[in-house]
Amino acid sequence: MEFRLTEDQLALRTGFRALLDGRFGRDELRAAVERPVIDRALWRELGDAGLFSLRLPEADGGVGLGLPEAVLVFEEAGRALLPGPLVATHLAAGTVPGADTGRTVVAASDGALVEWLAEADEVVGEAGDARPVRSVDPLTPLHRVSGERADRPAAALLTAALQLGSAARTTELAVQYAKEREQFGRPIGAFQAVKHLCARMLVRTELARVAVYAAAVTAEGGDGVRAPDTDVAGAKLLADDAAVRNARDCIQVHGGMGFTWESDVHLHLKRAWVRAGQWITEAEAEELIAAAL
Missing domain, CATH: 1.10.540.10 (Acyl-CoA dehydrogenase/oxidase, N-terminal domain)
Structure with a gap:
């Protein structure tokens, strides 16, 4: 494929x-x-x-x-x-x-x-x-x-795509800040701990991207999107995790500045929290995957 x-x-x-x-x-x-x-x-x-x-x-x-x-x-x-x-x-x-x-x-x-x-x-x-x-x-x-939910499978996958975009953006923001911010005469990105944070953010984003893209290809049948399945559930699970954890790590890379109202990073974290509870939650995704196994 x-x-x-x-x-x-x-x-x-x-x-x-x-x-x-x-x-x-x-x-x-x-x-x-x-x-x-x-x-x-x-x-x-x-x-x-x-x-x-x-x-x-x-x-x-x-x-x-x-x-x-x-x-x-x-x-x-x-x-x-x-x-x-x-x-x-x-x-x-x-x-x-x-x-x-x-x-x-x-x-x-x-x-x-x-x-x-x-x-x-x-x-x-x-x-x-x-x-x-x-x-x-x-x-x-x-x-x-x-009441009843609307079209859950498609909504869950598109929400996962929104989470993926946020995860990618916070990775960009963390790397950019790590290159610009200096401590002890060196960019903080030169320090191993910060490198590891950024590397983990990239890995989470790319894993989520593969899952979301694959689910988009496999979930759409001839008459639209099928019922919730492990592809959609797995994509939502990975994208939620990437969006939330990447935003947290991005805040950590920014240090105290990341917690301030003037910074945009906290907006990504708050949006990621809200989306993680929409359409297919972590617990529901895990149950769907466990049932398939």
């Missing part, structure tokens, strides 16, 4: 990274932290760029690509810490009018929580008796609900 990215896939990833770098840089990120609302103009731009209609057939006005391409794009969204119910709106394309173009913001229940409920125009899944809960991530307002 060929897992090497094609030229078109590489161009797609590069294009979305350029879009997000230009449209949602650090200034926009910090502004979103101070005022966590959906940027409707940005949401429509994402729709125009094909983020939400990526897997919608061309006959229905979509891009006509598959889950592997969606994973690449969501990885870039995770890298940028792009806020909003991206997964829910993407999955609603073709079902909820306006979701594919970004004119409609869609939230979805994972059976326990709904993110961005107050900002959503439509909600997929049961969201009765919704009550706001305090979210550790300032960029992910949450409501606790009870």
Whole structure:
């Protein structure tokens, strides 16, 4: 089986990274932290760029690509810490009018929580008796609900892709800081302990990337994504672990500065904590894998 990215896939990833770098840089990120609302103009731009209609057939006005391409794009969204119910709106394309173009913001229940409920125009899944809960991530307002989950397998895999992007970004931030920060007249990256931290971060990221990419290829059948299986569960498990532990290690590389509000690293950790509890949790993933064994 060929897992090497094609030229078109590489161009797609590069294009979305350029879009997000230009449209949602650090200034926009910090502004979103101070005022966590959906940027409707940005949401429509994402729709125009094909983020939400990526897997919608061309006959229905979509891009006509598959889950592997969606994973690449969501990885870039995770890298940028792009806020909003991206997964829910993407999955609603073709079902909820306006979701594919970004004119409609869609939230979805994972059976326990709904993110961005107050900002959503439509909600997929049961969201009765919704009550706001305090979210550790300032960029992910949450409501606790009870009811059925929405399309869990696809949602879990796309969330894993977001976690993968975050894990990759914190690895970049750690390496960059290790090259710039000096102690005792040398960059801290020259010290073995810091080298080991960065090396472990890279290994976690690449293991998660292999699992997420492979699951994207194997999980999509002719009629869409099948029921939760070990491929999706394993990808989510590894991506959650990489996102959380890499953010922690990145904070350690940054030292005391990493814990300050001015640093962006803590935002990656908080987002990773929230995503780790969505769609397929660590315990659920372990149970799925153990049952298969």
